[in-house]
Amino acid sequence: MNTIQSNSYPIFFENTIGELSKFVREGDYSRFFILTDENTAIHCLPVLQVEFAGYDNFDIIEINAGEESKDIDFCIGIWKMLIDFGADRKSLLINLGGGVISDLGGFAASTFKRGIDFVHVPTTLLSQVDASVGGKTGIDIDRIKNIIGTFTQPKAVFINNDFLTSLPARQILSGTAEMLKHGLIMDAAYWAALKNSDLSAPSVDLIYRSVEIKNKVVMEDPTEKGIRKALNFGHTIGHAVETNSLLNDEDPLTHGEAIAIGMICEAYLAHKKTGLSSDDLAEIVAVFTGLYPKYDLSKTDYAELCKIMLKDKKNQNGNINCTLLNKIGECNLDNICSEAELYESLAFYAEL
């Protein structure tokens, strides 16, 4: 285990700060910029500042932590700072943070002067196994997640396990949900291995395998015309639950908590529609309910959730489209689900 080669860029797992430093040195950039948030500024940025102490051609752009920062207004703020700092086409943006930083920074860089280089240094488990690989950038408008974005590949990704030690347990578990998804859609043995490990502190080997699965899928289908939809398992319902929670809850669900709910609901739909066995369904329910606190969905307006689902990018012609499972380790793409079916699956979760 060392480096994964994606379409056009390497994903480093070892000596990542040294590799980043080498990348910047050899890239001959006119200037570089580190995009960070108030959390990574404390826990991760100092490591980079030590590494780049000898450079005088970089600036730091710090934003607030949290999904609210993925709004277009923050993006405009980043563009204006790049202008003020004199960024040119030979500049580099280093996205140091979680999914918000990589999605937002990736979008800002991919559109600044029609595209400057960017790399990701993901600092959360979720962004290491999900957002940092695959070339999707995105921002929210009116809280509709990733409604605006591009498909643009980073020039490199640096996955540093040390950064995870500063994360609260709840943030680790948010990433674990995506790792479990990788097993469910594609690799039953990996699912089994995850189930039997300490998921509050996943090993580098397990993270590596998740990145390997995600990378394989996105390399086959970079712009989501086919197999990449596999990664949407749990996300049609999960995204809606997440958006709704963000709008209404004082302490909103994490991404992982929301898609864990989505995976339970969509596993139920898979049991109804694509042949997922009762045993597999029971196993999936047991794993997710064991890892994540029960969320009181009964108070949620199902019609409102369906309205959010209808705005999902994955839909066409006004139909709600789900990726389901045939069995643990094997996905089933493009299942149109009726509102009645979606309500039933939400009720299934609510009544657990």
Added chain:
Amino acid sequence: MNTIQSNSYPIFFENTIGELSKFVREGDYSRFFILTDENTAIHCLPVLQVEFAGYDNFDIIEINAGEESKDIDFCIGIWKMLIDFGADRKSLLINLGGGVISDLGGFAASTFKRGIDFVHVPTTLLSQVDASVGGKTGIDIDRIKNIIGTFTQPKAVFINNDFLTSLPARQILSGTAEMLKHGLIMDAAYWAALKNSDLSAPSVDLIYRSVEIKNKVVMEDPTEKGIRKALNFGHTIGHAVETNSLLNDEDPLTHGEAIAIGMICEAYLAHKKTGLSSDDLAEIVAVFTGLYPKYDLSKTDYAELCKIMLKDKKNQNGNINCTLLNKIGECNLDNICSEAELYESLAFYAEL
């Protein structure tokens, strides 16, 4: 003469409304949207409304005419309307208008849900010979032109000569400047043909040849790493003069008027630096001063113009980079020009 094939899309010159209609029909789009401005809504939109009278799955998005509409705020407005109108990934945006519409609409479409299809129906001479071909999209921030954008190809371009009849003479001449540039950088015979024609109403054949030249250049170099820089002749200084005029003049220069000034200044630099003969310089000056009213550059702050040039996307490492000419019909890329040289070239124009 009929159709030019670009990288991945056709450029139609004949029966363009019929071809557009066929394109929409065969594209099997869930919905389509026509982006128009207050001028094209009067002069061009009715033709499309007649053509699409039988469709019930389209909406019209109208914006104000003028460069001010290329701001990010208008782009956000378009994104929100696409959301409200229920646009999905299988939707199409038809950009009906000049360069502002194609640049802005192209950017909005290329980033909406990470990219939906768009086509251009350019309605000004300038946009027919310039903005609609080449796959550059862009918006302005703080009046810095095209500072944000993508390289994204349209799915087709429909060049309808009939739309030009509604244009004021000054708008026609704005496009003529780009046609003359195509001759200067690449085709001395075309320059000579243009010089000897009635440039207040260029023939379809002449327009076709301009599109052919531009298309050849951008196909070789879609992301402006090399030969595409040829198209920047006159634009380093011209863009700065245009921006400055937009900020300060009650009746600002058109794009063509500004780059005509830029081409005179840069022809002067070419005479100084890359061997353009005195005769060629005199001919270039004569043609442009014959076509465009003299602009009083003497009141303009040259230092301010250089400051604008330094923010130009074309620069790297803080140097101002110009495309110059060896002779009429042959360009010379990547010439770094000092502030003193730029001042001298501006004074050359001012003293004409």
